[in-house]
Amino acid sequence: MSDPTRLTAAETAAKIASGELTAVAVTEAHLARIEAVDEKVHAFLHVDREGALAQARAVDEKRARGEKLGPLAGVPLALKDVFITAGIPTTCGSKILKGWIPPYDATLTKRLKDADVVILGKTNMDEFAMGSSTENSAYGPTGNPWDLTRIPGGSGGGSSAALASFQAPLAIGTDTGGSIRQPAAVTGTVGVKPTYGGVSRYGLVAFSSSLDQGGPCARTVLDAALLHEVIAGHDPLDSTSIEAPVPPVVAAARNGDVKGMRIGVVKEFGGEGYQAGVMQRFNEAVELLRELGAEVTEISCPSFDKALAAYYLIAPSECSSNLARFDAMRYGLRVADDGTRSAEEVTALTRAEGFGPEVKRRIMLGTYALSSGYYDAYYGSAQKVRTLIKRDFERAFGQVDVLVSPTTPTTAFPIGERVDDPMAMYLADLCTIPSNLAGNAALSLPCGLAPEDGLPVGLQIIAPAMADDRLYQVGAAVEAAYTARWGHPLLEEAPSL
Numbered sequence: 001m002s003d004p005t006r007l008t009a010a011e012t013a014a015k016i017a018s019g020e021l022t023a024v025a026v027t028e029a030h031l032a033r034i035e036a037v038d039e040k041v042h043a044f045l046h047v048d049r050e051g052a053l054a055q056a057r058a059v060d061e062k063r064a065r066g067e068k069l070g071p072l073a074g075v076p077l078a079l080k081d082v083f084i085t086a087g088i089p090t091t092c093g094s095k096i097l098k099g100w101i102p103p104y105d106a107t108l109t110k111r112l113k114d115a116d117v118v119i120l121g122k123t124n125m126d127e128f129a130m131g132s133s134t135e136n137s138a139y140g141p142t143g144n145p146w147d148l149t150r151i152p153g154g155s156g157g158g159s160s161a162a163l164a165s166f167q168a169p170l171a172i173g174t175d176t177g178g179s180i181r182q183p184a185a186v187t188g189t190v191g192v193k194p195t196y197g198g199v200s201r202y203g204l205v206a207f208s209s210s211l212d213q214g215g216p217c218a219r220t221v222l223d224a225a226l227l228h229e230v231i232a233g234h235d236p237l238d239s240t241s242i243e244a245p246v247p248p249v250v251a252a253a254r255n256g257d258v259k260g261m262r263i264g265v266v267k268e269f270g271g272e273g274y275q276a277g278v279m280q281r282f283n284e285a286v287e288l289l290r291e292l293g294a295e296v297t298e299i300s301c302p303s304f305d306k307a308l309a310a311y312y313l314i315a316p317s318e319c320s321s322n323l324a325r326f327d328a329m330r331y332g333l334r335v336a337d338d339g340t341r342s343a344e345e346v347t348a349l350t351r352a353e354g355f356g357p358e359v360k361r362r363i364m365l366g367t368y369a370l371s372s373g374y375y376d377a378y379y380g381s382a383q384k385v386r387t388l389i390k391r392d393f394e395r396a397f398g399q400v401d402v403l404v405s406p407t408t409p410t411t412a413f414p415i416g417e418r419v420d421d422p423m424a425m426y427l428a429d430l431c432t433i434p435s436n437l438a439g440n441a442a443l444s445l446p447c448g449l450a451p452e453d454g455l456p457v458g459l460q461i462i463a464p465a466m467a468d469d470r471l472y473q474v475g476a477a478v479e480a481a482y483t484a485r486w487g488h489p490l491l492e493e494a495p496s497l
Contacts, residue, residue, distance in 0.1 A: 004029040009075045009169040009223040016059065016074040023059035023074030027052050027118050030076045034120065034167045037497040042142045043152075043162040045081050047121035048088050052076065055118045062116070071226050071250075073116035078168040080159050081122035082129055083214070084203035085109050092205050093125040093137040093155075096326050096333045096354030106203020107235045108172065108214050115230045120168055123158030127356045128323065129176055129207045131155050132428035133418065134183075136358045141415055144187055146455055146494050150412040153183025153428075159217050160187040165497055170227050171217040176208050177311055178407075178432025180215050181444035185407035185458025188446045188490045190224045190475070191217045193432075195465045196439035197242040199228075200235035208318040209240075211311075211436045219491055221445060221475040225253035228468070244466060252469035256476025259293030263474070264400035266462075268304040269431045275410040277450030281457040282406045285447040285478065289404070292477055299400060301392035306385045307434045312426060313369050313382035314437070320366030323359070326351065361422065390438045397464045402474055405431050407444040407458030431460055440464055443471040445479055446490040456490065 004012065004026045015021040031049055038044055059074040079085065082092050084106040091097045105113070112119060126136040134142045134157030144152040145165040152161040156173035160183030163171050173180040175193035184191030192215045199214045206212060216227035232246040265286055270279060290296050328334040328350035329343065336349040355363070369378040396403055409430055418425040435442040440463060447459035459478065463470040483489055 005033045005166045008220050009072060009218060010226060012075050012169060013072050017069050023056035026074060027056040027076055030120060030168060037165055038167060040148060040497060041145060041161050041165050042140060043123055043158045043167055044121050045091060045124050045139055046089050052118050052120050059116045070115045072230055074118060075170060076118045076120050076168050078123045078159055078162040078171040079119050080125055080156050080173050082125060082174055082205050083109050093127040095138040100332055107200035107237060108231050111231050123162055125158055126155035127359050129155040129174055129179055130358050130362055132182060132425050134158060135415060135419055136356055138356055144412045150414055153186045155179040156183050160184055160189055163189045163217060163219055164494055170223060172214060173217045174212055174214050176211045177436050178429040180217060181407050181432050181442060181460060182428055184444040186412035186456060188456030189217060189219055190221055190445045192224050192228060192443045193435060194232060194468055195441045197240045199232050200238045200241050202235055202237040206322040208315040210318060211315060221472055221479045222253045225249040225472045247466060247469040249469050249472045252472040253476045256473050256480060258289055258474055258477045261294045262400040263289055263294045263296050264299035264396055264403045265296060266403050266405045267298050267300045269405035273409055277452045278406050278410060278457050281448040281450060285459045288481055292481060299396045299403060301396055303388035303392045304434050307389055307437055308430055310382040310385035311433045311437060313378050316362040316366030317369045317379050320363045323363060386437045389434050393438045393440060402470050403462040405460045407431060407460040411450045411453055411455035435462055441468040441471055443475050445475050
């Protein structure tokens with residue numbers, strides 16, 4: 001029998017439903033894979049071996065009783081450590097939450113459990129999702145399975161690395177400025193940012209509330225769609241949740257076809273600062289879309305050039321408010337509480353020790369931007385730019401069905417290369433940020449390897465809000481064409497560990 005860790009999620013679910021594989025056997029195979037390789041990769045912060053096996057046994061017992069199983073029943077999943085999980089640690093990659101065990105599940109976590117998805121454990125991430133490389137984790141960096149000396153993207157590098165190293169067939173990430181799509185691009189996997197409000201944020205530890213969005217990560221477009229369908233839908237516990245039917249993402253992924261679709265190439269995403277090999281593979285992907293019958297035109301979105309600056313005012317401003325709750329009084333780390341210091345002193349000392357450099361940088365930026373006399377000049381102006389970006393998208397989608405661009409300007413860079421250069425780090429999200437500011441949907445999937453370094457390149461597909469199915473329709477068509485051309489999925493070329 002083939003190695004269960006090399007199957008897609010759809011294949012695994014089918015074999016469990018038919019009895020060809022047991023959920024326990026699949027889970028044990030992935031736990032063994034984690035034990036064998038994760039010391040090198042460091043994708044996981046916590047592995048819930050007992051909990052995962054208990055979930056798997058429950059799936060096998062349901063099948064034995066003849067109960068109907070869901071489309072992903074028994075399939076293992078790696079969960080980004082920013083979603084609340086009852087009974088096991090949630091740290092957000094930060095010392096300030098080290099050892100904290102929540103008393104309840106996030107809505108997304110509960111939906112995964114209700115669908116009988118087996119949660120293997122929690123994955124590494126940039127602290128409080130602030131970063132593009134997973135180097136800001138208080139628990140050490142994660143390596144890219146294609147080259148362990150390079151970053152796996154961020155902030156969800158642990159989830160993308162778990163997929164690319166075959167430690168899990170599915171993962172969950174969050175995307176505030178590109179933290180699902182950018183890791184997917186640099187690890188040769190698939191990552192989707194659903195429409196803002198399409199997946200509940202209840203129990204997602206907030207970084208920037210108007211931008212954060214949980215979403216699916218996988219090795220194929222269909223697997224991502226199957227996971228999307230499980231986690232999406234209205235949640236009355238989340239005031240930003242959209243009360244509308246989930247778009248038909250699975251049907252779109254099963255019937256990918258771009259014939260006659262109008263596809264726009266974003267003019268502003270290219271040129272200086274973009275790696276030559278990234279642009280080469282992107283241009284080849286655009287030509288492939290033409291060959292598949294799409295009508296391709298260039299679209300200008302001039303406000304996109306201001307997106308990075310606007311984002312790095314809005315996101316830090318919201319984070320400075322959200323992280324005020326970590327005050328050493330209610331939960332998490334508390335230091336220097338020896339009875340001689342005031343509550344204010346204990347809070348200050350705890351934050352100094354508990355927060356890392358990038359989190360402190362963004363809190364200070366945000367606090368300054370929101371301060372008296374500067375609010376209108378900085379935060380207010382950034383929100384005006386956000387409106388202009390939304391209008392650019394509206395005009396673009398009046399002319400085309402989807403937009404395409406490179407997901408990232410470069411392939412995975414070496415660990416340590418940009419740690420002391422925040423601006424260079426922030427540029428990794430240049431192409432992904434506009435969709436977060438506008439709240440629409442976007443997907444990244446592999447479009448080949450860059451000739452300079454042999455590392456994966458991502459193709460980004462952007463759709464209007466609540467038209468998530470278009471992402472899967474285009475993505476499935478592109479994926480099928482590339483798989484036929486290469487003779488195998490891209491990840492089969494990834495170096496073995």
